[in-house]
Amino acid sequence: MFKIGLIVNPLAGLGGSVALKGSDGMAEQARALGAEPRALQRTQLALAELLELNDRFSLYTVAGEMGETVCQALNLPVTVCYQPQSRVTTTADDTRLAVTALVEQGIDLLLFAGGDGTARDVCAAAPPGLCVLGIPAGVKIHSGVYGVTPAGTGRLLARLVRGEPVSLMAADVMDIDEAAFRQGRVHAKRYGEMLIPGDLSYVQAVKVSGVESDELVLTDIADEIIERMQAEPEAYYIMGSGSTVAAVMERLGLENTLLGVDLVHRQRLVASDLDATRLHQQIAGKPGKLVITLIGGQGHIFGRGNQQLSPAVIKAVGQHNIWLLATKTKLNSLQGRPLRVDTNDPELDRQLSGLMRVITGYQDEVLVRVANPENEAY
Template sequence: MKNFKLGLVINPIAGIGGSVALKGSDGDGVAEQAKALGAIAKANARAALALEILLPYQANITIYTVAGEMGEQTAKALGFATQVIYQPDSEQTTALDTEQAVQALMAQEVDLLLFAGGDGTARNVCHIVGDRFPVLGIPAGCKIHSGVYAITPKAAGRVVELMVTNQLVSLTDADVMDIDESLFRQGVVKAKRFGEMQVPSELRYIQAVKSGGKESDELVLQDIAADIIARMDDELFIIGSGSTTAFLMEELALSNTLLGVDAVCQQELISNDLTEPELWQLLKQYPQDKVKLVITLIGGQGHIFGRGNQQLSPRVIRAIGKDNILVIATKTKLNALQARPLIADTGDSELDIDLSGYIAVITGYNDQVLYPVASPQ
């Protein structure tokens, strides 16, 4: 087995705004605002999950990376042979640091560029790499619309493992997509294609480009909404993000946060766009048997936790309880997964396992199907 040269770039603030309802980390001052609200950066922890898959092959891997939190710390902490090829000018890293680091890694002729971030990070990488060099994304941001990301951090590690062990892996062109975060914070989805990059393709592990927009079959959505509304009594209903849950809120004539979490009781709005700490405090006011969580899946990908709803932290999910989670989706959306399971990627491996198994998905009025949920692989 030859020595594998793995390039690694981590955007250390990717997704930092997710748990405090800021919808991402893009924009001047957003990361500082998120930290002031108590948000904790998780990109390095997500990258570590991918690299841990490669620990059995340490002797055959050298990681070429960036100083500090942009890769060096995580690679060295796991015991990999590490070469630092770029040093940021300050502790507060920028998009320019990502682009200059990628340029330096390409000059080292690494076998694969592995990067952790969200769609903004993918755009930075694409600006330098284009479609000339194999890359793979570790999902760590709030917005993961691009097809250059593995479905989970561990899945990214599995793809690299295939390459390190010299198994045949096809290269596929995948779209780099992003949305305007400033508009998204106002509830407007405006996505744009920014290019494409080459990714090692293994269908079990690489995600589809996110399906956006509202469901076209309004009659089915009305039936799903009617089912949930009929269940509403004196319980607290936590409404997760997504276009399907947004339709439910429209049927209730309540304002909705497209990429956020809202609270409803007795069909009246309690609060919009709750942060994780706000959710935690709200849950303390209700016994567990008086709380329901309504979530949907990301179209084309199947995530029910871990994408776009980071306010739903492991402690929040545990406080609600698995039996109080209501998953809603049309059968069309489920069929589009082509038998792939739903994914619970909460960042807590024990909780992911607890959430695994079959779950009833509400697909219409008094209509449910059993569908498998899997933890990240």
């Protein structure tokens, strides 16, 4: 029997949809703004890939929402090895103590759901040589220990449970200063490394950060977008996060939220740093375009730091109204890997799969494949 340890950070990702750009220390504020927990749902998506193999593995986990709840929802037999210190909320200490308790059970792999903060806590407590795999559930995920999507994580774990040969590799655990991040500054730091199953079809790369250096290419992209805006002046333009979109805003002479989502109409700023609810309210029933870029090195379009672009927002805009921007240098950094979408809506992810046009300069586009592991054959 393959022995899996499971830890869920039930607070992971709470701050994303309400534009808090993180969840560390922000859980109560996020809930007050109407945020809904997403870690349990995303863990369920991963574990669902194992249901037909439930006679080949045994599960060890933490009481309540740190693992037991989602296992019960899927009718998966589970052994509870740790009880959180408080019934009100969970803490980083709970994660670290849970790691120790699960390791004592002789697990073959530790599966955990969360973001970079959770990965740091796991890394701090995990013994050298422990194989781990993360279910992406946080707002900011710079670490290379996570699957590209929850279902992708589950598919990779299913390969291990079936006994298929999978190479192991060391992956960096990264985290950023959330206070600086909320002010538009990215201060990333490496906190260590952990051993993961090394299949890059399923595991995301470490995020490539930094501002694009080729200013001429960014100017060309910006000029292309502005020309398109002038051709459709009545549309409302949702301006996503990142330096590529920031170049468009700078060219328009508009204030920009580098790590947030803004709304532009008739080349004027309508609203800044919108959360998912306000953004949907602003564009509902109106013609809209979504101007976004991808994360260099990872290729994620949705689901990494831009949860304000909720499934409801994406559906309201429409797939054919998404303008994806990237330099060819950024696309080349993917080394042939496809683009990824992780909207927290599996059906929408499937609809977004296929070939997508990427604007790479003035009157210059390329076709790039969007594909998630769960939407492809084993």
